[in-house]
Amino acid sequence: MGDYRFLKACRREPVDVTPIWIMRQAGRYLPEYQKIRGKNSFLTLCKTPELAAEVTIQPVERLGVDAAILFSDILIPVEAMGVPLDFHDGKGPILGKEIRGQADVDALSVPDPTDKVPFVMETIRILRKAFQGKVPLIGFSGAPFTLCSYIVEGGTSRNFIKLKTLMYQAPEVYRSLMTKITKTVIAYLNAQIEAGAQAVQIFDTWAGILTPGDYEEYALPYTRQVVAGLSRGNTPVIHFANDCATILSAIRTLGVDVIAVDWRIPLDVAAIVVGQGVAIQGNMDPTMLFHPPEKIDDCVRDVLRRGESAASHIFNLGHGILPPTNPDHAIAMVEAVHRFGRKGMAVPR
Amino acid sequence: MGDYRFLKACRREPVDVTPIWIMRQAGRYLPEYQKIRGKNSFLTLCKTPELAAEVTIQPVERLGVDAAILFSDILIPVEAMGVPLDFHDGKGPILGKEIRGQADVDALSVPDPTDKVPFVMETIRILRKAFQGKVPLIGFSGAPFTLCSYIVEGGTSRNFIKLKTLMYQAPEVYRSLMTKITKTVIAYLNAQIEAGAQAVQIFDTWAGILTPGDYEEYALPYTRQVVAGLSRGNTPVIHFANDCATILSAIRTLGVDVIAVDWRIPLDVAAIVVGQGVAIQGNMDPTMLFHPPEKIDDCVRDVLRRGESAASHIFNLGHGILPPTNPDHAIAMVEAVHRFGRKGMAVPR
Numbered sequence: 290m291g292d293y294r295f296l297k298a299c300r301r302e303p304v305d306v307t308p309i310w311i312m313r314q315a316g317r318y319l320p321e322y323q324k325i326r327g328k329n330s331f332l333t334l335c336k337t338p339e340l341a342a343e344v345t346i347q348p349v350e351r352l353g354v355d356a357a358i359l360f361s362d363i364l365i366p367v368e369a370m371g372v373p374l375d376f377h378d379g380k381g382p383i384l385g386k387e388i389r390g391q392a393d394v395d396a397l398s399v400p401d402p403t404d405k406v407p408f409v410m411e412t413i414r415i416l417r418k419a420f421q422g423k424v425p426l427i428g429f430s431g432a433p434f435t436l437c438s439y440i441v442e443g444g445t446s447r448n449f450i451k452l453k454t455l456m457y458q459a460p461e462v463y464r465s466l467m468t469k470i471t472k473t474v475i476a477y478l479n480a481q482i483e484a485g486a487q488a489v490q491i492f493d494t495w496a497g498i499l500t501p502g503d504y505e506e507y508a509l510p511y512t513r514q515v516v517a518g519l520s521r522g523n524t525p526v527i528h529f530a531n532d533c534a535t536i537l538s539a540i541r542t543l544g545v546d547v548i549a550v551d552w553r554i555p556l557d558v559a560a561i562v563v564g565q566g567v568a569i570q571g572n573m574d575p576t577m578l579f580h581p582p583e584k585i586d587d588c589v590r591d592v593l594r595r596g597e598s599a600a601s602h603i604f605n606l607g608h609g610i611l612p613p614t615n616p617d618h619a620i621a622m623v624e625a626v627h628r629f630g631r632k633g634m635a636v637p638r
Numbered sequence: 639m640g641d642y643r644f645l646k647a648c649r650r651e652p653v654d655v656t657p658i659w660i661m662r663q664a665g666r667y668l669p670e671y672q673k674i675r676g677k678n679s680f681l682t683l684c685k686t687p688e689l690a691a692e693v694t695i696q697p698v699e700r701l702g703v704d705a706a707i708l709f710s711d712i713l714i715p716v717e718a719m720g721v722p723l724d725f726h727d728g729k730g731p732i733l734g735k736e737i738r739g740q741a742d743v744d745a746l747s748v749p750d751p752t753d754k755v756p757f758v759m760e761t762i763r764i765l766r767k768a769f770q771g772k773v774p775l776i777g778f779s780g781a782p783f784t785l786c787s788y789i790v791e792g793g794t795s796r797n798f799i800k801l802k803t804l805m806y807q808a809p810e811v812y813r814s815l816m817t818k819i820t821k822t823v824i825a826y827l828n829a830q831i832e833a834g835a836q837a838v839q840i841f842d843t844w845a846g847i848l849t850p851g852d853y854e855e856y857a858l859p860y861t862r863q864v865v866a867g868l869s870r871g872n873t874p875v876i877h878f879a880n881d882c883a884t885i886l887s888a889i890r891t892l893g894v895d896v897i898a899v900d901w902r903i904p905l906d907v908a909a910i911v912v913g914q915g916v917a918i919q920g921n922m923d924p925t926m927l928f929h930p931p932e933k934i935d936d937c938v939r940d941v942l943r944r945g946e947s948a949a950s951h952i953f954n955l956g957h958g959i960l961p962p963t964n965p966d967h968a969i970a971m972v973e974a975v976h977r978f979g980r981k982g983m984a985v986p987r
Contacts, residue, residue: 448960453925457933500901500923502940534883535902552849553884574849576802584806591851611797 293425295356299488299525299546301568301601307593307630308355309623310427312529313609314348315360319616321347331376335361338411345416349424351616352623356488357416357424359481361409363431363492364439366477369400370469372440381445388441388455394465399472402480409477410484417485427527428486430478432493433470433515434508440466449498456507463507471511475518482524490527490549491515497532497551504536509543516543527570531608537562552577552607556595568601575606578618585618589625597631604630642774644705648837648874648895650917650950656942656979657704658972659776661878662958663697664709668965670696680725684710687760694765698773700965701972705837706765706773708830710758712780712841713788715826718749719818721789730794737790737804743814748821751829758826759833766834776876777835779827781842782819782864783857789815798847805856812856820860824867831873839876839898840864846881846900853885858892865892876919880957886911901926901956905944917950924955927967934967938974946980953979 295308316322322344326334334340345360364382368374373385388394403410416426431439439445441452456463478489496508516526528540529549540548541563549570550559559569577588589604596602604626610619644657665671671693675683683689694709713731717723722734737743752759765775780788788794790801805812827838845857865875877889878898889897890912898919899908908918926937938953945951953975959968 448925450925450928450960450962454928457926457929497902501904503923532881532902535904535907553846553881555850555884558884574852576797576799577806579799579803580806611799613799 293355293487295603296425296487296525298601298603299527299568304601304631306627307596307602307604309604309626309630310354310356310358311348311352311606311610311619311623312358314352314354314358314619315344316610317612318610318614318619319347319351321351331362332374335365336408338408338415341408341412342415342419345412345426346419349420352620353627354623355424356427357420358427358490359409359413359416359429359486361412361429363429363436363494365406365409366400366402366430366473367436367440367470369402369405370397370473372397382439384439384443386440387443388462388466390459391462391465394462394469397466397469399469399476402477406477410480413481413484413486425487426485427488427490428478428481428484429490429492430474430481430515432491432496432508432528432530433467433474433511434496434499435492435494436470436474437463437467438495440470449495456503467507467511471514471518474515478515479518479520482520482522486524488525488527489519490529491545493528493530496530496536499536501535501539505539509539513543516545529570534559541567547603549603549605550607556592556602557598558595560595560598560600563599565600568603569596569599570603570605572605572607573622575608575611575614578606578610578614578622580618582618582621585621586625586629589622590629593626593629593631602631642704642836644952645774645836645874647950647952648876648917653950653980655976656945656951656953658953658975658979659703659705659707660697660701660955660959660968660972661707663701663703663707663968664693665959666961667959667963667968668696668700670700680711681723684714685757687757687764690757690761691764691768694761694775695768698769701969702976703972704773705776706769707776707839708758708762708765708778708835710761710778712778712785712843714755714758715749715751715779715822716785716789716819718751718754719746719822721746731788733788733792735789736792737811737815739808740811740814743811743818746815746818748818748825751826755826759829762830762833762835774836775834776837776839777827777830777833778839778841779823779830779864781840781845781857781877781879782816782823782860783845783848784841784843785819785823786812786816787844789819798844805852816856816860820863820867823864827864828867828869831869831871835873837874837876838868839878840894842877842879845879845885848885850884850888854888858888862892865894878919883908890916896952898952898954899956905941905951906947907944909944909947909949912948914949917952918945918948919952919954921954921956922971924957924960924963927955927959927963927971929967931967931970934970935974935978938971939978942975942978942980951980 525546527547552574874895876896901923
């Protein structure tokens with residue numbers, strides 16, 4: 290128990306070989322996922338514990354990764370706050386609650402996760418039983434800033450003009466909304482840990498659109514509250530932000546166990562910025578899986594070599610695996626990591 | 639002649655005050671542009687010298703910026719290479735030439751700009767006469783990598799999978815296409831300089847999607863050929879890449895006069911990376927123009943203060959001005975730069 294190479298790497302303990310998992314490893318690039326998804330809407334998949342558990346297990350079996358990550362969506366707790374949520378194929382999420390002023394924030398709730406999203410905790414319990422110690426299970430949540438951007442923009446965005454207008458022109462409304470989201474995220478992640486998640490990852494997908502100054506003023510304080518509010522115990526906390534090169538020194542101050550970075554910053558450079566007091570996760574460019582399989586070895590070795598500069602390295606892509614990826618190329622990557630990864634003390638997967 | 643504060647700043651000579659111009663300053667946020675655009679398609683605007691000149695002049699008169707930039711589109715020379723080009727409102731450019739193999743590259747030409755895009759050079763000549771020395775005129779081109787991405791993707795892209803697939807799986811076809819684009823860009827920029835452009839900017843909008851390693855392998859060598867192929871004389875060359883923090887040390891090796899950076903990297907950090915042998919242009923976050931006007935002073939002063947670390951600083955946004963921007967906020971920014979900018983030797987605007 291707790292002796293998994295993934296969890297040991299999170300804690301900067303020696304491992305038998307560099308562990309690997311893949312962001313969005315349960316998803317559209319897998320035919321076995323497509324098969325289940327073909328019969329169920331995306332939200333049905335998220336909200337039906339048996340189905341969510343099944344697609345969570347698929348990549349563990351197919352790819353031989355060293356950790357599973359709960360199949361869900363970062364907007365599940367947002368819907369529970371009272372924001373109508375829908376997914377249209379190819380268009381991404383559509384959120385149906387405009388934030389025009391304080392009254393719109395006041396209308397949102399801080400949901401009790403065991404009451405409002407019990408299916409998430411049930412999925413975690415099913416998975417813990419199913420894995421029986423084979424691989425550890427990662428829970429996750431969006432970071433407050435990223436969830437806020439979805440709420441205010443009503444979906445994904447290119448330039449985040451609605452969000453910036455709220456931030457800059459009605460900062461008190463923005464801060465009130467962020468505080469409510471922060472409380473929601475804390476309760477949500479603690480419920481996942483309570484249900485059996487053995488590590489949690491905080492996704493701040495959109496943090497990288499901010500200047501470092503704005504990141505420190507408008508996003509970081511809320512993520513800091515999240516980290517402080519977690520019942521961490523022995524549960525590693527991972528932080529991921531895309532396009533994070535220039536905010537990495539700020540992220541370092543969060544005191545998480547693992548900092549996950551995107552592919553733009555080489556891991557040896559990232560290691561200089563974050564230092565030796567934290568593990569690093571990442572960061573092969575997801576598009577590098579479009580290399581011919583025989584070239585993937587070289588891509589993996591370059592990331593591993595740079596990862597040697599980190600106190601501890603968990604291999605991952607620098608962002609989610611892309612839907613058109615050939616699963617055989619993902620398998621080639623996992624095998625290469627296990628073949629070439631740093632060797633240390635022998636521990637179970 | 640040549641004593642403009644913008645050109646002096648490009649050459650790292652003392653100026654009376656920090657110069658400013660704005661990427662996409664001729665464009666949709668201006669009602670006077672919308673009026674002309676309402677009667678003409680975007681491509682008609684680009685290809686009719688009198689109209690292109692008129693919208694180029696508008697922001698100089700309205701905002702009081704220190705340089706004009708030719709109104710055109712980076713895809714104009716791509717169309718001249720033989721790639722059908724269309725613009726649909728709200729959807730961006732649509733390019734109608736699939737690159738499936740070497741034959742598709744062979745079918746493209748390296749156009750003689752005076753023969754195939756004479757309207758660009760005519761616009762430049764009209765503008766030089768119209769400005770009569772009031773402000774200098776900047777010409778521009780897309781960098782080979784960015785133009786290649788539009789051709790291969792057929793437009794804008796989110797993950798550049800078609801481009802990466804070509805790069806990784808058919809590198810010889812990719813390199814053949816890049817070589818043809820590079821020759822096109824060199825001839826195109828030299829024709830602009832010959833026609834009267836007093837500085838040229840190379841836009842590598844999408845370079846920031848690459849890992850630093852891929853940037854150096856697949857993009858930088860071609861931009862280097864462009865820089866080497868220019869009849870530079872006394873004409874400053876500016877290089878802009880969006881999301882450039884982690885490729886900045888590679889960009890530095892290009893030997894351009896000015897490196898323009900996006901808003902993610904503070905200018906004092908950028909100055910450490912690029913050193914004192916080059917001027918820096920940038921980099922206020924375009925969304926900061928959604929601040930109330932009274933806050934824009936603070937945003938400008940922060941950029942100016944960091945810009946003091948550079949050998950020379952040309953103020954600009956970190957990316958193009960956004961269409962929903964209030965022109966009065968842009969004016970407030972220009973005035974703040976002229977009020978607070980570094981003071982040196984008195985020279986004409």
